[in-house]
Amino acid sequence: MSAPPRLSTIFLAAITTLVAVLLYSPLFVPIVSSFFTISHGSVDWSSPTLSTYVALAENHDILVALRTTLIVGVCTVILSVVSGTLLALYYHGRRSGRSLLQFIIFLPFLMPPIISGLALLIFFREIGLERSLLTVVIGHTVFVLAIVYRTVLMRLQSMSRTLVEASYDLGATGWQTFWRITLPNLSSAMVGGAILAFALSFDETMITILVTGTQSTLPVRLWAMMRLGFSPDINALVALILMFTVLLCALAARFLIPRQVATERS
Amino acid sequence: MNQNTDLLTLRSVSKSYGTVPVLHDIDLSIRDGEFLTVLGPSGSGKTTVLRLIGGLEPLTSGEIRLDGQDISRMPINRRPFNTVFQDYALFPHLTVSGNVGYGLSVRHIQRKEIARRVAEALELVQLGRFADRFPAQLSGGQRQRVALARALICQPRLILLDEPLAALDLELRRQMQVFLKSIQREIKTTFLFVTHDQEEAIGMADRICVMEAGHIRQLGTPHDLYYRPNCEFVARFFGENNLVAGKLGAVQGELRSIETALGRLVCSISSQPHLKAAAEGASAFAAFRPEALHLADAKDTDNHFSGTISDLAFAGSSTVATITAGADNAAQRLRLRVPSRVDGSALKSGEAVSLSFAPHEGHLVLA
Numbered sequence: 001m002s003a004p005p006r007l008s009t010i011f012l013a014a015i016t017t018l019v020a021v022l023l024y025s026p027l028f029v030p031i032v033s034s035f036f037t038i039s040h041g042s043v044d045w046s047s048p049t050l051s052t053y054v055a056l057a058e059n060h061d062i063l064v065a066l067r068t069t070l071i072v073g074v075c076t077v078i079l080s081v082v083s084g085t086l087l088a089l090y091y092h093g094r095r096s097g098r099s100l101l102q103f104i105i106f107l108p109f110l111m112p113p114i115i116s117g118l119a120l121l122i123f124f125r126e127i128g129l130e131r132s133l134l135t136v137v138i139g140h141t142v143f144v145l146a147i148v149y150r151t152v153l154m155r156l157q158s159m160s161r162t163l164v165e166a167s168y169d170l171g172a173t174g175w176q177t178f179w180r181i182t183l184p185n186l187s188s189a190m191v192g193g194a195i196l197a198f199a200l201s202f203d204e205t206m207i208t209i210l211v212t213g214t215q216s217t218l219p220v221r222l223w224a225m226m227r228l229g230f231s232p233d234i235n236a237l238v239a240l241i242l243m244f245t246v247l248l249c250a251l252a253a254r255f256l257i258p259r260q261v262a263t264e265r266s
Numbered sequence: 267m268n269q270n271t272d273l274l275t276l277r278s279v280s281k282s283y284g285t286v287p288v289l290h291d292i293d294l295s296i297r298d299g300e301f302l303t304v305l306g307p308s309g310s311g312k313t314t315v316l317r318l319i320g321g322l323e324p325l326t327s328g329e330i331r332l333d334g335q336d337i338s339r340m341p342i343n344r345r346p347f348n349t350v351f352q353d354y355a356l357f358p359h360l361t362v363s364g365n366v367g368y369g370l371s372v373r374h375i376q377r378k379e380i381a382r383r384v385a386e387a388l389e390l391v392q393l394g395r396f397a398d399r400f401p402a403q404l405s406g407g408q409r410q411r412v413a414l415a416r417a418l419i420c421q422p423r424l425i426l427l428d429e430p431l432a433a434l435d436l437e438l439r440r441q442m443q444v445f446l447k448s449i450q451r452e453i454k455t456t457f458l459f460v461t462h463d464q465e466e467a468i469g470m471a472d473r474i475c476v477m478e479a480g481h482i483r484q485l486g487t488p489h490d491l492y493y494r495p496n497c498e499f500v501a502r503f504f505g506e507n508n509l510v511a512g513k514l515g516a517v518q519g520e521l522r523s524i525e526t527a528l529g530r531l532v533c534s535i536s537s538q539p540h541l542k543a544a545a546e547g548a549s550a551f552a553a554f555r556p557e558a559l560h561l562a563d564a565k566d567t568d569n570h571f572s573g574t575i576s577d578l579a580f581a582g583s584s585t586v587a588t589i590t591a592g593a594d595n596a597a598q599r600l601r602l603r604v605p606s607r608v609d610g611s612a613l614k615s616g617e618a619v620s621l622s623f624a625p626h627e628g629h630l631v632l633a
Contacts (some may be wrong), residue, residue, distance in 0.1 A: 160353060160355060162351045162352075162353055162355035163355050163357060165322055165342075165349075165351070165355065166349070166351060166355035166357075167357075167368070167372075168322075168341075168342045168343045169320060169321075169322070169342060169343070169347075169348060169349045170343075170348060170368050170369035170372065170416065170417075170420065171343045171344075171369050171372050171373055171420065172343060172368070172372040173343060173372070176372050180368075180372070181357060184359045185357075185358065185359060
């Protein structure tokens with residue numbers, strides 16, 4: 001294949017760069033400005049400082065919200081990984097009923113969160129379940145289950161069927177085959193799914209606002225802070241969350257994309 | 267170890283997937299200690315035979331007997347057989363020794379004992395240095411040997427091999443054939459080897475079972491199959507062959523004549539009573555190998571015919587000539603194989619030649 005003409009390459013590169021800058025530069029503004037003081041609603045570029053981070057660390061409400069978020073995230077991850085994996089195992093290889101189940105699992109993920117949140121709210125009220133962190137965890141699990149289920153199912157489907165056959169063939173029981181062959185081969189998909197589930201739970205705002213009791217998670221707290229006005233420690237918070245999310249995504253990618261192992265040939 | 271006792275017997279075994287039949291009433295006996303190859307084109311049902319024996323698929327009807335005992339319903343993990351899968355099916359999360367020791371560790375054998383036997387098995391397949399590698403770090407041939415070691419460590423009564431050499435390149439495949447055969451001799455275990463490659467089958471098997479369309483067409487030694495095929499399919503499938511259609515003529519002792527487009531040909535029917543019994547005038551084929559065909563000289567009294575060389579192909583050690591023989595309206599394409607010579611072939615393309623084959627080198631198959 002011959003190289004494309006030079007002019008069009010430059011043109012394409014320019015367009016790509018422009019789109020990337022337009023789309024993603026807003027993400028970097030809070031990071032950069034979190035290192036400067038803000039006075040009278042505009043950033044003072046002359047004095048770099050960490051004062052916004054200090055202010056954030058002294059904000060008791062934020063720290064409580066952060067702890068709540070972590071508790072909700074961990075519970076959601078445990079619940080969704082266990083149930084998502086079980087569902088994937090149960091429906092792998094079964095034709096009947098699978099598409100219906102998949103539809104139900106994906107519905108809350110694809111529906112507008114406000115609809116899912118309202119549906120859950122009405123449901124909790126009908127069965128008389130008090131709004132609390134428990135309802136938040138249930139709401140988040142319903143929302144992220146699709147991701148875990150899909151991730152584990154994809155791995156199951158890419159696993160060679162002969163691995164399980166070979167295990168039986170070598171004398172293993174069904175239980176041994178599950179613990180020693182199936183589960184270890186699913187583990188990285190489960191970890192990847194867990195990280196994605198945690199990231200989604202960490203961000204989730206709409207459903208949380210609707211089903212939470214008196215406690216707020218970090219995004220909900222952030223939302224409340226925004227309504228009261230633009231305070232400088234929000235920049236620091238956004239910067240931290242952004243970095244944390246990037247880290248999580250990088251981790252998830254590491255677990256979900258198969259490792260490249262150099263094949264040695266002798 | 268007695269090669270004359272049957273280890274495993276399949277009795278009128280049939281298998282269908284849904285309404286699609288893949289095996290029709292198979293009868294097959296595997297002798298203790300033999301290297302039996304199941305040979306057939308894709309879709310012949312050969313892999314299904316292996317999967318039924320291994321217990322990976324249930325039978326539709328019939329039974330499988332091991333030492334005379336019906337094991338048709340015995341679960342796969344209780345059968346004393348182990349399989350070498352076509353894709354090797356090595357466990358990617360376990361090391362080579364983890365893979366090889368798996369069959370022992372699921373039986374709760376002591377660690378020390380496992381380590382000793384794993385080392386022994388790896389030594390046998392010449393992979394001692396690779397015990398701590400993961401399957402992804404091995405070459406195709408090495409993975410293949412790990413799969414073999416993993417299967418034989420459990421000391422099965424029968425090792426089932428499902429086209430294990432299909433993914434290897436030609437040179438490696440030849441080496442592995444020799445290697446497999448030597449291992450089989452060393453551990454004195456029965457091997458059931460499934461392949462579509464007849465060269466592989468000839469090279470390794472004590473006996474070959476030729477399958478086609480869910481039926482067993484012939485079971486015998488490679489020599490039997492090559493020189494005494496019992497049907498047109500085997501005659502065509504197993505090695506290069508010239509087949510000329512005709513009507514059976516008279517029996518003359520161990521020989522029988524056949525009227526063909528090339529005139530009357532005389533072929534051997536020794537130790538094939540069904541050919542002696544066949545009615546005169548029945549449709550049949552005269553079959554003779556390309557290497558049996560030669561340029562006729564004065565000594566040849568039977569099986570004379572003339573033809574024209576239409577093509578010459580140098581194939582290394584031998585040269586193959588394609589010959590058009592017989593009358594224009596019933597022209598036959600024949601192949602003649604002669605040893606190559608450094609000073610060029612005696613044959614010339616376009617040349618008219620007189621050809622012959624010895625009656626005992628030709629055989630008959632019923633159409």
